[in-house]
Amino acid sequence: MELFTRLFxxxxxxxxxxxxxxVINGYLNGLSRPEQVVHFVREVLGIPVVSKEVLSQRTNHYxxxxxxxxxxxxxxxxxxxxxxxxxxxxLPALRRMVKKNAFGVYFIFKSMEQGRTFRISVPKYPSQDPxxxxxxxxxxRSTTGADARSALSxxx
Numbered sequence: 001m002e003l004f005t006r007l008f009x010x011x012x013x014x015x016x017x018x019x020x021x022x023v024i025n026g027y028l029n030g031l032s033r034p035e036q037v038v039h040f041v042r043e044v045l046g047i048p049v050v051s052k053e054v055l056s057q058r059t060n061h062y063x064x065x066x067x068x069x070x071x072x073x074x075x076x077x078x079x080x081x082x083x084x085x086x087x088x089x090x091l092p093a094l095r096r097m098v099k100k101n102a103f104g105v106y107f108i109f110k111s112m113e114q115g116r117t118f119r120i121s122v123p124k125y126p127s128q129d130p131x132x133x134x135x136x137x138x139x140x141r142s143t144t145g146a147d148a149r150s151a152l153s154x155x156x
Contacts, residue, residue: 034135037118042131049131052120063143070108077108112141 031037041050070077076093080086090107097106117140120133 032116034118034137037135038133050120050133050135055118055120059142066108069105073105075105075108077110080109080111110143112143114139114141116140117142 031040037055038050041047041054045054047054067077069075081089086109093106097103116137118135119138120135123132123134
């Protein structure tokens, strides 16, 4: 890898797409499994019942954090337009980053996407644990800060 970087480093552009999915699927992949979500909510957060409201609150907290990050760092955050090639749309912002020899997030696209979420239901028959809930994967549309564009190496 070091040789590759030395030979081609001046031509590399590294762009994160879908940073939220990179974090969840790579770093926190356990939170993609129902039993780990239950453990996180109950043991880490100290909330006894996993509910739609609890998960929605976490989602809203994350989205607010992304928006605050964008605002505090003066990063544009916009809805992705239909028929617009994202790479072309953000090219002026990328060029400004390169010109300043700066690195980091320079643009965030928001979009509606189909993805896996959790459906939470109360069991049909009572269990010994009154806080027991059934979490199952489902496909759902949701708003995401799906494309966080980052300039992590230079373009020449």
